[in-house]
Amino acid sequence: MASAPSRRAAGRPPLSELYPPIEPYETGMLDVGDGNSVYWEVCGNPAGKPALVVHGGPGSGCGTAVRRFFDPDRYRVVLFDQRGCGRSTPHAADPATDMRHNTTWHLIADMERLREHLGIDRWLLHGGSWGSTLLLAYAEQHPRRVSEIVIASVTTTRRSETEWLYRGVGRYFPEQWERFLAGAPGTPRDGDIVGAYARLMEHPDAAVRGKATADWCAWEDAVLSGETNGAANPYGDRPSAARLALVRICSHYFSHGVWLEEGALLRDADRLAGIPGVLVHGRLDMGGPLRTAWELARAWPDAKLITVEGAGHLGTEATRAHVLDALDAFAG
Numbered sequence: 152m153a154s155a156p157s158r159r160a161a162g163r164p165p166l167s168e169l170y171p172p173i174e175p176y177e178t179g180m181l182d183v184g185d186g187n188s189v190y191w192e193v194c195g196n197p198a199g200k201p202a203l204v205v206h207g208g209p210g211s212g213c214g215t216a217v218r219r220f221f222d223p224d225r226y227r228v229v230l231f232d233q234r235g236c237g238r239s240t241p242h243a244a245d246p247a248t249d250m251r252h253n254t255t256w257h258l259i260a261d262m263e264r265l266r267e268h269l270g271i272d273r274w275l276l277h278g279g280s281w282g283s284t285l286l287l288a289y290a291e292q293h294p295r296r297v298s299e300i301v302i303a304s305v306t307t308t309r310r311s312e313t314e315w316l317y318r319g320v321g322r323y324f325p326e327q328w329e330r331f332l333a334g335a336p337g338t339p340r341d342g343d344i345v346g347a348y349a350r351l352m353e354h355p356d357a358a359v360r361g362k363a364t365a366d367w368c369a370w371e372d373a374v375l376s377g378e379t380n381g382a383a384n385p386y387g388d389r390p391s392a393a394r395l396a397l398v399r400i401c402s403h404y405f406s407h408g409v410w411l412e413e414g415a416l417l418r419d420a421d422r423l424a425g426i427p428g429v430l431v432h433g434r435l436d437m438g439g440p441l442r443t444a445w446e447l448a449r450a451w452p453d454a455k456l457i458t459v460e461g462a463g464h465l466g467t468e469a470t471r472a473h474v475l476d477a478l479d480a481f482a483g
Contacts, residue, residue, distance in 0.1 A: 183234070192230050204217050204218075290423055305432050313345060320438065431466075
């Protein structure tokens, strides 16, 4: 794939500078069945190039800052809250919400239903972390509906990747990992710690669910602590209901191997043939090591891997610059 033209050379803002804030011109709630309604919004130019933002987590909900990565004159940007989080209903923070109908395959079907609802033929997909897993799974199921893909922080959420995030990386944070393990009493050191937390999040006692949520978020923040320098807790600082939903959904998905065969997304990457992609990944990503992005780039010849030196999972200004540059290039 040819390198993208520079925004600076084109007389636009510097590479790392986001576009001005914008608000949605259309929003709605889409009935996706099983008693679920998914929140969606559209920003930018109604006649622009369609693009779908696939948020991370799972269970984080879509934010507002990502709107600013897209040229509002050239893109029609669609954002949505995946089942059980954000403004979608019912919310996973409510213990009465049935999680049986919240799986990777349900989310893929929701994305396709949203595309049809909005009358879009093909769209660019953008996301990172869990969002990259979901959009890759969607693209491999519906390749003719995808024009391009831009990912920051690549994951495929294999069980081996989950094992690294919730156990392996503990070698760098031994004290914090011991506290994380202690938060799931009775779990052996080599046991299924993610499954144990998933069971705690279904406990009838709100205090038990609350403590499990706090312990899970403390671990996630520890893994990211080298990037935030202690100035913020990306997980722990979220509102209470958002944290409860996030941990319940994360532990639910990861304890089930996100309902994908181990390595399936890499195995079936040939289905992405002909779809241009840009993969941006930090060399120092503690939660999601670079190897997964490297393996995906090898399996998907139409993808270009950009390794950002000194960047981690949250990225840096250089990460942001590469994502902006790719989205500008694909805008046409």
